[in-house]
Amino acid sequence: xxxxxxxxxxAQYEAATHPQGPVLVIAxxxxxxxxxxxxxxxxxxxxxIAPDSIxxxxxxxxxxxxxxxxxxxxxGRSLHGTSGGTxxxxxxxxxxxxxxxxxxxxxxTLMDRGDCEDIIRDVRxxxxxxxxxxxxxxxxxxxxxxxKSRNKELPIDQVLxxxxxxxxxxxxxxxxxxxxxxxxxxxxxxxxxDDLLFLFEKLMxxxxxxxxxxxxxxxxxxxxxxxxxNLVQARIVRLLAGRNGNVMAVGDDAQSIYAFRGADxxxxxxxxxxxxxxxxxxxxxxxxxxxxxxxLTNSILDGAETxxxxxxxxxxxxGSLPKLLIPLSDYTQSSRVVDKVIELxxxxxxxxxxxxxxxxxxxxxxxxxxxxxxxxxxKYGGLKFNEAAxxxxxxxxxxxxxxxxxxxxxxxxxxxxxxVGPKTAKRIADAVIxxxxxxxxxxxxxxxxxxxLLRDLDGLRNKNSSPSTALEVxxxxxxxxxxxxxxxxxxxxxxxxxxxxxxxxxxDTMETFLADLCLDPEPVANDGNEPEEALTLSxxxxxxxxxWNAVILIDLVEDRFPSRKSMQKPAEFEEERRLLYxxxxxxxxxxxxxxPASVSRQNTDFRDPAIPSPFIRELNEExxxxxxxAYSGGxxxxxxxxxxxxxxxxxxxxxxxxxxxxxxxxxxxPTKLGFCRHKIFGxxxxxxxxxxxxxxxxxxxxxxxxxxxxYIEML
DNA sequence: CTAGTCACTTTTTTT
DNA sequence: AAGTGACTAG
Numbered sequence: 001x002x003x004x005x006x007x008x009x010x011a012q013y014e015a016a017t018h019p020q021g022p023v024l025v026i027a028x029x030x031x032x033x034x035x036x037x038x039x040x041x042x043x044x045x046x047x048x049i050a051p052d053s054i055x056x057x058x059x060x061x062x063x064x065x066x067x068x069x070x071x072x073x074x075x076g077r078s079l080h081g082t083s084g085g086t087x088x089x090x091x092x093x094x095x096x097x098x099x100x101x102x103x104x105x106x107x108x109t110l111m112d113r114g115d116c117e118d119i120i121r122d123v124r125x126x127x128x129x130x131x132x133x134x135x136x137x138x139x140x141x142x143x144x145x146x147x148k149s150r151n152k153e154l155p156i157d158q159v160l161x162x163x164x165x166x167x168x169x170x171x172x173x174x175x176x177x178x179x180x181x182x183x184x185x186x187x188x189x190x191x192x193x194d195d196l197l198f199l200f201e202k203l204m205x206x207x208x209x210x211x212x213x214x215x216x217x218x219x220x221x222x223x224x225x226x227x228x229x230n231l232v233q234a235r236i237v238r239l240l241a242g243r244n245g246n247v248m249a250v251g252d253d254a255q256s257i258y259a260f261r262g263a264d265x266x267x268x269x270x271x272x273x274x275x276x277x278x279x280x281x282x283x284x285x286x287x288x289x290x291x292x293x294x295x296l297t298n299s300i301l302d303g304a305e306t307x308x309x310x311x312x313x314x315x316x317x318x319g320s321l322p323k324l325l326i327p328l329s330d331y332t333q334s335s336r337v338v339d340k341v342i343e344l345x346x347x348x349x350x351x352x353x354x355x356x357x358x359x360x361x362x363x364x365x366x367x368x369x370x371x372x373x374x375x376x377x378x379k380y381g382g383l384k385f386n387e388a389a390x391x392x393x394x395x396x397x398x399x400x401x402x403x404x405x406x407x408x409x410x411x412x413x414x415x416x417x418x419x420v421g422p423k424t425a426k427r428i429a430d431a432v433i434x435x436x437x438x439x440x441x442x443x444x445x446x447x448x449x450x451x452x453l454l455r456d457l458d459g460l461r462n463k464n465s466s467p468s469t470a471l472e473v474x475x476x477x478x479x480x481x482x483x484x485x486x487x488x489x490x491x492x493x494x495x496x497x498x499x500x501x502x503x504x505x506x507x508d509t510m511e512t513f514l515a516d517l518c519l520d521p522e523p524v525a526n527d528g529n530e531p532e533e534a535l536t537l538s539x540x541x542x543x544x545x546x547x548w549n550a551v552i553l554i555d556l557v558e559d560r561f562p563s564r565k566s567m568q569k570p571a572e573f574e575e576e577r578r579l580l581y582x583x584x585x586x587x588x589x590x591x592x593x594x595x596p597a598s599v600s601r602q603n604t605d606f607r608d609p610a611i612p613s614p615f616i617r618e619l620n621e622e623x624x625x626x627x628x629x630a631y632s633g634g635x636x637x638x639x640x641x642x643x644x645x646x647x648x649x650x651x652x653x654x655x656x657x658x659x660x661x662x663x664x665x666x667x668x669x670p671t672k673l674g675f676c677r678h679k680i681f682g683x684x685x686x687x688x689x690x691x692x693x694x695x696x697x698x699x700x701x702x703x704x705x706x707x708x709x710x711y712i713e714m715l
Numbered sequence: 716c717t718a719g720t721c722a723c724t725t726t727t728t729t730t
Numbered sequence: 731a732a733g734t735g736a737c738t739a740g
Contacts, residue, residue, distance in 0.1 A: 059730085088730050113729085121735095131736090134723080138734065193730050261729065359727045381728080421717050519730070541728045563727045579728080 002046065002074060008032075008039055015281040016040040018248070022241070022275035024226075024268070025250040028312045029297070029585035030288025030547065033250055034067060037222060040248065041071035044220055045079065052081030055218040055240070059225045061085045061520045063545060067224075083218070087233050088193055089519045091200035096511065098210060102203050107511065108191050109403040110518040114387060116143055116181075116192050118408050122422070123180035129173040137167055137174070146178045150194045151230050151262020163569075188405045197232040204239045211239060219246060225544070226251030226271070230262040234274070244276040254301055257541060257579045259571065286312045288547055290319025293591050296623045297584045300615060304577050322584075322591035324616065325635065326628040329607060330555065330596040334369040336629060337552055340592060341375060341535060348549035348589075350376070351533035355552045356540050356583050358561040362554060363537045370535070381539030384521040390482055390493040391500060395514065397453070397474045398467065401460045402510050404433055416481045417447045452477055467504035467513040475501070540583040551587035556580075556595040557610040567698065570675060573685060580615050593624070614687050614698050676712040683715070 004013055012032055015025045016039040027033035037056070045051055058064040064084030072079050083090065092110065095102050111119075120139040130136025137145070141164070149159045156178060157171040167174070185192065191199070204211040221241050223229070226249040229237070241247035251268045259265070272278040286294055294314050325340075327333040337355060344353045357363055360382020370377055385391065393416070396409035403409075410429035414420050420428070428450065431439035444451035456473050463469070475497060482497075483490050503522065507513035536548065555561055562576030584591055595612040611617075626638040676697060677683050688696035697707050 086730065134735090138724090140734090196730085258729075260727080361726065384729095419717070423716060521730095539728065560727095565727065575728095 002039075002042055004039060004043060008036070009283075009285060011281050011283050011285075012036045012039070014279075015248070015283070016043050018279055018281075020246060021244055022246070022271075022278045023248045024271045024278055024280045025248065025283065026268075026280065027250055027252050027283040028286060029252065029255060029582070030286040031283035031312070032285075032287050033224075033252075033283060034070075034545070036283065037224060037248075037250060038067050038070045038074065040222065041067065041079065041082070042075045045071070045075055045077070049220060050081070051079045052083070053217060053219040054079075054082045055090070055221045056082060056084040057087055057090065057221070057223045057237075058084065059086065059228065059544065061089060063224065086519065087229070087236065088196050089515075091196040091236070092515055092519060094210075094214070095196065095199055095203065096515075098203060098207075101207055101210065102199055104189055106189055106405065107403060108189050109399055109406050109409075110196075110515050111185075111190050111192050111408070112384075112387065112518050112521075113143075114392065115190070115408050116147075118411075119181055119184050119190070120146070120177065123177050123184055127173075127176055127180060129177060130170070136170060137164075141167075142174060142177055145174060146181060147192070147194055148260075148262060149178070150198070151232075152264075153231050188407050189403055190406065190408065197230075197236065201232055201236055201239065204236070214240060215242065215245075221245065221247045223247070223249045224251075225255075227253050227256040227265055227268045228258040228263040229267050230264055231267070234264075234267040238274060241275070243274075247275065254304065254578060255544070255582050255585075257544070257575060257582055259575050284312055286314040287316075288588050289314060289585065290316050290589055292319050292321045292623075293584070293587050293589075296322050296591065296619065297581055299619055299623055300577060300581045300584060303618065304574060304581070319589060322587075322593065322624045324612075324624050324626045325592055325594040326612075326626065326638075327594060327596045328629045328631070329598045330365060330600060330610075332629060333554060333594055333596045334365045336635065337366060337554060337594060338369050338373055338375065340552060341370075344550040344552075344590065345375075345535065349533060350535060352549035353552070354536035354538060354543065354546075354548040354550075354586065355554060356538055356543050356586065357554050358540060358563055358579070360539055362560065366554065367537070375535055377535040377537050379537040381542035385496070385499070386517045386521050388493070388496060390486070391496055393481070394471070394474060394478055394497060394500065395517065397457075397478065398470050398510060399514060400457055401465070401470055402514070413453065414450065416485070417449050420447065449477075465510070467507045467510055468501065470510065471501050471504050540579050543586055544582055547586050547588055549588050550590040550592070551583070552592040552594065553580075553583050554594045555599070556593050556613045556616055557599060558613060559610075560599070561613050562615070570683070570685065577615060580613075597629075614685075617687060675715040677715055678707060678712050684712075 004017060008016055009032070012035065015023060015036050025033070025036065027036070041054065041056070044054060056064050056067065058067070061084070064086075068079050068082055068084055095104070095108070099105065099107060117139045120142050124130065124139065124142065145156065145159055145164065145167070148163060149156045152159065156175045157168065160168045160171055160174070184190075185195065204214065218240060221237065223237055228251070237247060237249070249268065249271055253265050253268055256263060256265045272280060289297070291314055294312060298312060325333075325336060327336045341353055341355070355363065355366065363379065363382070367377070367379070386395065393412065396412040399406050399409040400413060407426060407429055410432075411422050411425040414425035414428055415422070428440075428443050430436075431443065432454070440454070444454065456477060460470050460473055465473075478497075479494075482493060486493055503517075504513055507516070536543075536546075538546075553561075561580065562573060566572035566576045584593075593616065595616060596610055598607045599610045600607050627635040628638045630636050675683055675685050676695070678697070684697040686695050687698050694708055695712065697712065
């Protein structure tokens with residue numbers, strides 16, 4: 001028997017042992033959210049609930065597996081049968097079991113981002129939109145707009161006016177492309193990520209029997225990271241659980257960082273209204289971070305608007321101030337960070353340290369430095385393993401085994417044949433699909449590779465082959481292509497293909513293999529064998545929910561964090577703030593923030609001076625120590641000049657400690673300066689009050705300006 | 716219709 | 731520096 005009272009604090013206990021009906025758990029960063037879910041699982045099972053009537057939705061499959069494993073450990077028994085995974089993977093599995101009812105009798109093929117873009121490109125050229133028009137949006141942008149419109153469930157023109165005003169003149173063309181995209185997918189049994197959710201919802205809505213079957217099976221539902229669900233996902237939860245079902249939603253509105261893909265915080269805010277008799281539990285004690293780290297993270301949030309006000313506190317005493325490092329450039333940043341990593345790993349072990357960044361490419365320089373010195377690392381986020389061209393090539397072959405209608409894969413596969421482009425590929429594919437034997441024969445005579453491919457595909461189709469056998473057959477076919485197309489680095493790519501075979505060996509069916517690669521892609525391997533415990537490199541998004549003893553944040557400079565794009569819209573700017581909050585709250589003991597004094601422009605030798613991120617500039621200097629790289633090398637602690645610090649009255653430190661006890665924050669708090677309008681620069685965020693009558697304002701697209709009070713209008 | 720050349724912009728984040 | 735799309739010769 002587990003002593004839940006002893007293992008959990010009172011709020012956690014209340015959540016974990018909630019007997020019936022909906023619960024909303026507002027869980028601040030580091031407040032033992034995972035622990036609560038794990039104990040909830042254990043408690044349910046101890047109450048005699050069958051493990052297979054529990055459904056656990058998380059943001060990655062890995063997170064679900066880990067929670068289940070931990071629950072098994074404390075229970076001392078297997079949780080076999082419990083369903084856990086992402087909304088997308090769950091939706092896919094249900095759809096696949098009901099493929100016929102869902103309207104996909106011939107199965108369905110999942111597409112990744114690149115596949116979707118390919119379709120958009122084809123649809124666009126087919127429609128002839130934006131021909132010769134250089135400012136017509138690119139496929140990437142088009143897909144962004146289309147998925148955003150679907151995820152937010154808003155018409156295209158409305159998305160355009162809020163997200164990309166300069167493209168509003170193309171609304172009707174984009175609309176047409178969106179329609180063409182939908183019918184293309186439908187025609188070829190292709191599904192994108194959004195389709196999974198919408199089709200799943202539709203399936204449940206339109207088929208009472210399926211819905212009831214799911215409801216009877218899944219009597220206890222838990223949804224992690226609820227603040228990052230979008231509208232369909234919320235409706236899916238509602239459909240699965242009913243109005244008073246046993247659903248537990250766990251989340252933190254301060255950590256919502258997926259609005260860009262349609263996540264809607266109102267889901268978590270409105271949860272108590274959508275469900276009946278909702279029990280709301282708040283987890284406010286932070287077990288992760290030391291006080292100085294918590295002070296800094298609380299202060300980042302000071303300027304943010306959060307609806308569920310939480311007062312995070314910790315009992316962890318001691319700990320050192322977070323440190324702001326100012327290397328001379330992003331180049332030297334890599335070396336300084338490597339030094340730091342060595343030092344920190346001695347203290348916390350190889351797995352105790354993580355380096356976080358805003359975008360995948362920001363770690364490239366660092367990765368070179370780490371490899372040179374021989375520090376092993378694992379990288380999460382950024383480019384995925386299965387996004388590499390050669391992997392996609394082979395996967396296209398494999399997809400043709402299961403879905404003959406997959407034109408995208410036909411084009412990709414046949415494109416390797418000399419003299420065959422998209423058009424010919426489509427003609428060949430049409431001939432094959434429609435069973436036009438004489439035409440196929442003609443093409444086969446002309447192109448040796450085609451007849452080889454068709455022969456192999458047929459062999460695999462007839463035997464209903466496993467992914468491993470498919471690869472055994474297809475790789476010999478592909479290897480010559482690989483060598484021909486990548487003469488300089490095919491050995492490296494070949495290693496990737498071996499890794500693919502490795503992964504394939506864990507799967508019995510082609511469908512699950514292909515789907516899993518799409519739904520839960522492996523991070524790209526840096527070098528074959530990976531150690532269990534290693535330094536983590538990760539985007540902030542992929543670091544969500546994790547923690548390390550020491551966290552180093554790099555590239556905290558204007559235009560990189562927050563990303564330049566987010567400066568245009570206050571909502572996105574605020575999301576970047578929460579993103580930084582998520583990043584900093586990953587640290588248990590030590591937090592380092594690096595803001596190089598100059599950054600090189602996209603891998604060239606040009607270096608631009610860089611300004612620390614506005615979020616850093618907002619912070620009171622007493623919350624961190626500043627270390628600057630000397631021209632002669634080495635880091636020197638920078639003394640604070642009293643003259644340079646902001647007047648004591650404005651100090652967020654005093655504001656922070658006070659705002660926690662007093663509910664109303666003072667309007668003069670520097671992080672609450674808000675927004676203003678300027679005749680020329682437009683709307684901007686006030687970053688700093690420069691006495692007596694000036695403000696430092698951040699104008700999207702123009703950057704930081706110091707403006708005299710009289711020239712701005714307060715908003 | 717393909718394949719090669721050229722000029723232009725672009726760099727978030729993820730299921 | 732890379733990827734995209736326009737343009738063009740065969």
